[in-house]
Amino acid sequence: MSERQLFLGGYVLFPSGHYAGAWRHPYSSRDWLGRDFLHQVARTLEAAKFDLAFIPETVSFRDGFERHGLSNAIKHDPAQVAATIAAVTTHLGVGVTLSTSFNEPYNLARTLLSLDHLSGGRVAWNVIQSNGPANYANFPHVEQLAGAELYDRGDDFVEAVTALWRAWDDDALVQDQETGVFVDTSKVTIPDYQGKYLSVRGPLNLPPSPQTHPVIIQAGDSPRGRQFGARWGDVIFAIERTPADLRAKKDDLKAKARALGRDAEKIRLFAAVQPIVGETTEIAKARRDYLATRITPEAGVEFFSQFARLDLGGVDLDAPYLQVLEERATEGQAEGRAVVQLTELLGNRAGNVTIAEAAVEFSTSELTPQLVGTGVEIAEQLTDIFASGAADGFLITPTHFPGSFDDFGRAVVPHLQRLGVFRTDYTGTTLREHLDIA
C-alpha cells in the first residue's frame, strides 16, 4: 500500500449538478424533497468509504435555472441536509456550505458546532461569501460588498466563528456531581470579538466537539479568494481543466499558506472530476455522448450565459458560437474563465459550432474534467493525477442521482484500493481523522 492515500468527496448538488441534464437522465431519482433520496446517497457514499458528502448552497431563485431544472433548482437548508445524512451514517463526513454574508457568526457557529457534536465530529464548513445581486435581494438589510472587501468581511466572520468554537478549553465541562460544578467557567473565555465589519460577544453554550470544531473548506479562486483559502482552508476545492492547472493552483495555495506560517502539508486539495463509468470503454464513451442529448438548447444557453455572465437573451440558437461572442461579449466577459475554457475545449471545432451546441457541450460538465472509461481505467486516471502531486483528493460530481455514486463505489473504488491509494475501511471516526489532520 502506498503511504499517501487519496481522499474522496461526493458532490450532492441536485437536481442537476455540473451536468445540466442530470434530472432528465433516465436513471435519476425524482425524489428530491424527501429523506429517502438523501439516505440512499449517504449510505452509498459511506459504503464506498468516502471522506465526505458535500452540500452546496445558494439563497436565490433564478427563473431560468428553475424552469430548466439546473443546479440549485431545488435547495434545502444545507444544515438540515447534513443532519439527515449524519443521522443514517457513522463515519461519512459532511461538508455544509453556509454564507458569511447572510448569517450571523453566532448562529452559524452554533449550527455547525451542534452538528459536529451530534454527528460525532464529522462536519466541515464550506465558507462562501455569496457574490451576486440575486442573493442580496433576499437580504435587503445586508450591505452588498464585492471582490476583496467581501473577503475582508469574510476574514472577520471566520475569525469570529473560530473564536466562538475555541472559547471552551477541552476540560471545561467537568460535571462534578460531588461539588456541584457543571462547567469550570475559569476555563471558558469570553471571545468578545470586535472586527471592522462585525462583532459578537459569545461564548457559545457548547464545548469543543469530538474533532474540536468543524473542518474548514474553501473554494475561492480570485487572487484575494486564494489568499482567503490559504489562511483558513483545511480543504480546498478546485475545478481545473488539466492536472498542470491543478498543480499550479495547489503550489500557489500552499506557498501562500506557508507565507502565513501554516503547515501547508496539512492542506488537502480536492479536484472536481466527473467520472463516466462503463462496462467497456466503448460503453463509457457512448454514455458520455448520451449526456448532451438530455440538455435542450435553451437549457444549455441559460446555463452557459449564467456562468459566462453573458446576456444571451433572444439569441439565435443556430448562430455561430464565435460570432455570438463577438456581438455579445464585452472584453471582460470574453476573457472570463467560462468563455476562455470553453473555447479551449472546443479547439478546432470552435469555428464550426453554433452557440447552442457550444452551450450544451459546456453544460455536460460545467468544464469539470470528464473521466471516461471502465472502472479500472478511471481508477488509473485518478491514481495518475494523485501520484503526480496535482491533487490530494477528488470531488466526484455525478451525472445521475444516486446511481453515479453507486457506479463509482462498485466499479472504481475497488481498483483504487487494489492500487493501494485508497482506504479499504475507515481507521478513525472523525472527519479530521479521515483527512489525517487531527
Ligand SMILES: Cc1cc2nc3c(=O)[nH]c(=O)nc-3n(C[C@H](O)[C@H](O)[C@H](O)COP(=O)(O)O)c2cc1C
Ligand atoms: C467545488 C466548488 C464548490 C463550490 N460551491 C459553492 C457553493 O455551494 N455556493 C456558492 O455560492 N459558491 C460555491 N463555489 C464558488 C466559490 O466559493 C468561489 O466563489 C468561486 O470559486 C470563485 O472564486 P472567487 O469568489 O474568489 O472569485 C464553489 C466553488 C467550487 C470550485
